[in-house]
Amino acid sequence: VDPAPLSNIRIVLVRPIYSGNVGAICRAMKNMGLSDLAIAGRDREWDEPEVLKMACHAGDVFAARREFPAFADAVADCALVAGTTSRLGLYRGHSRSPRDWAPRLLEAAGAGRVALAFGPEDSGLSNEDLALCTQIVQIPSAADYPSLNLAQSVMICAYEIFIAAGVFEGSREKSPEATAQQRERMFAIWEETLLAIGFMKEDKAEHMMLGLRRILSRGPLSDADVRILMGIARQMQWRSGRPPPAE
Amino acid sequence: VDPAPLSNIRIVLVRPIYSGNVGAICRAMKNMGLSDLAIAGRDREWDEPEVLKMACHAGDVFAARREFPAFADAVADCALVAGTTSRLGLYRGHSRSPRDWAPRLLEAAGAGRVALAFGPEDSGLSNEDLALCTQIVQIPSAADYPSLNLAQSVMICAYEIFIAAGVFEGSREKSPEATAQQRERMFAIWEETLLAIGFMKEDKAEHMMLGLRRILSRGPLSDADVRILMGIARQMQWRSGRPPPAE
Numbered sequence: 001v002d003p004a005p006l007s008n009i010r011i012v013l014v015r016p017i018y019s020g021n022v023g024a025i026c027r028a029m030k031n032m033g034l035s036d037l038a039i040a041g042r043d044r045e046w047d048e049p050e051v052l053k054m055a056c057h058a059g060d061v062f063a064a065r066r067e068f069p070a071f072a073d074a075v076a077d078c079a080l081v082a083g084t085t086s087r088l089g090l091y092r093g094h095s096r097s098p099r100d101w102a103p104r105l106l107e108a109a110g111a112g113r114v115a116l117a118f119g120p121e122d123s124g125l126s127n128e129d130l131a132l133c134t135q136i137v138q139i140p141s142a143a144d145y146p147s148l149n150l151a152q153s154v155m156i157c158a159y160e161i162f163i164a165a166g167v168f169e170g171s172r173e174k175s176p177e178a179t180a181q182q183r184e185r186m187f188a189i190w191e192e193t194l195l196a197i198g199f200m201k202e203d204k205a206e207h208m209m210l211g212l213r214r215i216l217s218r219g220p221l222s223d224a225d226v227r228i229l230m231g232i233a234r235q236m237q238w239r240s241g242r243p244p245p246a247e
Numbered sequence: 248v249d250p251a252p253l254s255n256i257r258i259v260l261v262r263p264i265y266s267g268n269v270g271a272i273c274r275a276m277k278n279m280g281l282s283d284l285a286i287a288g289r290d291r292e293w294d295e296p297e298v299l300k301m302a303c304h305a306g307d308v309f310a311a312r313r314e315f316p317a318f319a320d321a322v323a324d325c326a327l328v329a330g331t332t333s334r335l336g337l338y339r340g341h342s343r344s345p346r347d348w349a350p351r352l353l354e355a356a357g358a359g360r361v362a363l364a365f366g367p368e369d370s371g372l373s374n375e376d377l378a379l380c381t382q383i384v385q386i387p388s389a390a391d392y393p394s395l396n397l398a399q400s401v402m403i404c405a406y407e408i409f410i411a412a413g414v415f416e417g418s419r420e421k422s423p424e425a426t427a428q429q430r431e432r433m434f435a436i437w438e439e440t441l442l443a444i445g446f447m448k449e450d451k452a453e454h455m456m457l458g459l460r461r462i463l464s465r466g467p468l469s470d471a472d473v474r475i476l477m478g479i480a481r482q483m484q485w486r487s488g489r490p491p492p493a494e
Contacts, residue, residue, distance in 0.1 A: 027396055033389040057392055099410070140406075140415035142280040145304055152275055152402045155395075159387075159403055163346070168387035 005109035010036040012117040019047035023054030024151035026061035032158035040074040079112040083133030095138035102164035175224035252356035257283040259364040266294035270301030271398035273308035279405035287321040325362040330380030342385035349411035422471035
């Protein structure tokens with residue numbers, strides 16, 4: 001999948017207060033394949049050691065940031081401007097979750113720049129800021145304590161966009177799932193073995209084997225799993241004094 | 248929806264190093280409706296001011312934590328034990344994403360306790376730790392920098408479980424979507440108005456109105472939206488010297 005849309009997504013921090021949060025945001029962005037960071041309207045000094053401590057191996061994202069006097073300047077070249085808020089007054093009914101918006105933001109990012117904006121830690125985006133936004137994003141959270149840390153909010157939004165982009169290739173099962181034929185050979189060897197070692201008698205075998213089939217059918221059994229299970233049965237037969245069946 | 252399964256989900260931190268991370272985790276947990284925190288095998292002092300600074304309004308989660316000598320002790324009463332890892336050696340092919348696992352964890356949490364375990368910041372869960380896990384969780388991340396901050400990892404897993412639990416009720420559109428009848432009344436008033444103010448002539452009206460319909464059909468129009476748009480048209484007519492049409 002083409003990662004290009006991710007490079008068109010800009011994280012805009014409006015008047016962020018804490019340097020540590022900005023560092024943590026750089027790391028979260030890089031973790032989720034984003035690199036365009038804009039800071040708007042910040043009027044205090046950076047605590048660079050704190051930024052870099054939290055950025056960990058994402059100091060490059062901070063170094064490449066751009067700073068703008070106002071939010072409007074930071075998003076001037078953006079088509080969509082999505083703003084996050086947890087305040088529900090004016091925007092109740094217009095906000096949607098990061099998961100709902102992610103496909104729309106990615107679609108727009110395929111053709112132009114898209115901004116995803118976050119307000120100051122203490123107050124969030126102002127009504128004036130939100131008026132500049134074309135989409136309002138609300139992160140689902142518990143009624144008891146709905147207010148997320150700024151870097152955590154950025155992470156959740158970035159994560160949803162990263163997942164929706166489909167860039168990530170999860171780990172693949174290397175060993176394919178066993179076929180019915182392989183499974184049946186395995187169950188046959190186990191039945192023979194459990195009889196041979198005296199775990200069950202002929203008249204209980206059918207019932208026991210059904211139990212064993214049930215246990216071993218709760219998840220996918222790979223080719224490799226079936227070979228391990230056959231190996232155990234053969235070894236049990238061998239130790240119990242009977243020659244292992246020919247393969 | 249019953250939030251009970253969430254109260255059965257335990258976050259287990261195995262040998263966490265930084266107090267600040269543990270505080271941030273308390274906040275992330277409370278944001279996502281979780282409260283059961285266990286710490287295993289920690290052999291250093293807490294920096295409580297740092298914990299509480301990052302926990303913000305979730306100091307109660309930290310105060311209610313339980314500490315155990317070893318990982319096995321912390322999960323002894325748990326049915327499912329899900330462990331997070333970014334190492335792919337031994338577990339490649341067995342891991343699944345937080346989104347994939349969330350329904351299974353919630354299902355199990357409806358009947359008993361479920362643990363979700365995270366290793367130390369510097370090395371993650373050991374092979375010995377992972378052997379105690381019934382499910383292996385891998386958080387999707389960018390190949391360039393796949394390693395997430397510990398508190399961010401906890402947030403993503405907690406968020407996926409919270410979403411899957413369906414506890415959150417997003418903001419609802421208070422004003423229902425407008426009916427075709429309401430929309431057509433609005434377009435009729437606009438057409439009349441745009442002719443009255445001399446914006447278009449009769450022979451261009453059909454084409455112009457199609458353009459206006461296209462613009463106003465890109466998203467849902469609520470009853471309230473339609474009333475605003477009708478109000479604008481009426482006011483334009485009034486200012487242009489023609490009496491507004493009766494409603």
